Amino acid sequence: MVHGGVAVARLPTGEVVLVEGALPGELVRVEAGRRKGVLRGRVVEVVEPSPHRVDPPDHPGLDYGHVAYAHQLELKRGVVEDALRRAFASAGLEGAPPVEDVVPAPSEWRYRAVVQPAVVWTGGQAALGYRRPGSAEVVPLGSDPVASTGVDAAYRTVRAELTRAAADGRRPRVSEVVIRANDEGEALVALVGVGEARSALDLGHRLVAAGLAGASWAPADPRGRFRRGHERLAGKRTVLQRFGDLTLSVSATSFAQPNPAGAARLYADLAAWAGEGDEALELYAGGGAIAFHLAPRYRSVTALEVDASAVARGRADAERLGLANVRFVKGDARRLLPPEGFDLVVVDPPRAGLSAEVRRALVAGTFPRLAYVSCDAATWARDVADLHANGLRLARVRPYDLQPHTHHVELLSVLERAA
Numbered sequence: 001m002v003h004g005g006v007a008v009a010r011l012p013t014g015e016v017v018l019v020e021g022a023l024p025g026e027l028v029r030v031e032a033g034r035r036k037g038v039l040r041g042r043v044v045e046v047v048e049p050s051p052h053r054v055d056p057p058d059h060p061g062l063d064y065g066h067v068a069y070a071h072q073l074e075l076k077r078g079v080v081e082d083a084l085r086r087a088f089a090s091a092g093l094e095g096a097p098p099v100e101d102v103v104p105a106p107s108e109w110r111y112r113a114v115v116q117p118a119v120v121w122t123g124g125q126a127a128l129g130y131r132r133p134g135s136a137e138v139v140p141l142g143s144d145p146v147a148s149t150g151v152d153a154a155y156r157t158v159r160a161e162l163t164r165a166a167a168d169g170r171r172p173r174v175s176e177v178v179i180r181a182n183d184e185g186e187a188l189v190a191l192v193g194v195g196e197a198r199s200a201l202d203l204g205h206r207l208v209a210a211g212l213a214g215a216s217w218a219p220a221d222p223r224g225r226f227r228r229g230h231e232r233l234a235g236k237r238t239v240l241q242r243f244g245d246l247t248l249s250v251s252a253t254s255f256a257q258p259n260p261a262g263a264a265r266l267y268a269d270l271a272a273w274a275g276e277g278d279e280a281l282e283l284y285a286g287g288g289a290i291a292f293h294l295a296p297r298y299r300s301v302t303a304l305e306v307d308a309s310a311v312a313r314g315r316a317d318a319e320r321l322g323l324a325n326v327r328f329v330k331g332d333a334r335r336l337l338p339p340e341g342f343d344l345v346v347v348d349p350p351r352a353g354l355s356a357e358v359r360r361a362l363v364a365g366t367f368p369r370l371a372y373v374s375c376d377a378a379t380w381a382r383d384v385a386d387l388h389a390n391g392l393r394l395a396r397v398r399p400y401d402l403q404p405h406t407h408h409v410e411l412l413s414v415l416e417r418a419a
Contacts, residue, residue: 204233353379
């Protein structure tokens with residue numbers, strides 16, 4: 001298995017084929033074709049199955065759903081090891097530290113506190129579901145097996161209220177929804193579709209009357225969800241979600257870890273690895289979950305985040321929690337000057353990883369220790385190999401399974417500045 005949830009096969013000529021739905025050691029029949037010059041295929045028949053193969057769920061987004069859970073963890077560790085080995089070799093480096101065992105998720109199912117299903121219509125009935133990878137086809141699901149209990153209840157409520165609105169002659173032009181719920185079942189929904197917010201105002205009030213905590217509207221945009229902003233329709237904008245010992249504000253329209261229980265374990269481990277000190281800096285801080293976990297161990301923590309709404313939520317949470325030593329600054333990490341005067345720097349970038357400019361700034365800084373949290377093994381490996389080659393030596397890495405039955409794996413790593 002390699003990064004991206006695919007298995008590597010080879011033709012008799014030695015050419016590589018990347019295969020979806022296969023497992024190492026299996027004999028499978030594959031339907032394949034070239035995409036961007038690479039042979040990619042999908043399994044159409046399993047001739048000799050792996051002993052680790054299980055019947056997959058109907059959810060099309062669970063690309064590890066055909067793998068027994070214990071073996072998923074083994075495969076994910078191997079993928080991280082492979083990505084790190086390749087990145088170190090590409091940089092001419094040797095001696096990468098060993099990758100620790102993957103920390104399993106607290107729950108194998110019902111772990112997601114947020115989902116983003118698409119909306120499809122059949123004869124006036126609304127359905128929610130997920131697109132097949134690489135396709136516009138939506139597979140309707142009556143229930144989402146990885147959604148938390150609160151999210152799944154809201155999933156069914158949204159589907160019912162969409163159908164009722166259509167029956168009343170007010171069929172909304174909604175293409176997808178984002179549903180987030182906390183441990184108490186308080187749910188927020190963001191409706192994404194065509195038109196102005198006022199066209200969905202009645203539906204928003206219907207959803208709140210049906211038991212949801214709040215509803216928002218966001219215009220659909222091909223560049224990405226919420227790129228054109230969002231508006232509250234009814235009810236609350238945020239709810240409180242527990243991450244270990246902390247309760248933090250979350251919304252349906254901004255990022256927070258989809259697996260709060262698993263993320264809490266990672267944050268606690270990060271704080272333990274970080275030790276104690278005077279000044280800490282977190283880049284790509286979001287609403288400050290990591291910064292708040294560092295607060296008891298550092299005299300002052302600065303959280304840098306480019307999104308104004310996340311900064312506002314972080315400042316409000318800091319005041320509510322009485323954490324006066326956490327300071328939020330609105331700013332773009334890509335314009336970072338070399339950090340000086342800090343005992344610790346933490347980075348938790350988006351999937352694309354650290355830009356070359358940020359890596360150069362980190363290398364030029366004077367802080368002794370860098371903690372790097374990542375949701376993408378390939379870009380993480382590229383970045384830590386570059387940093388390692390330039391004086392920030394990778395000392396430790398531990399993977400966490402925050403999204404069982406998918407290829408995704410979260411990484412916690414520590415780099416130490418060479419003398």
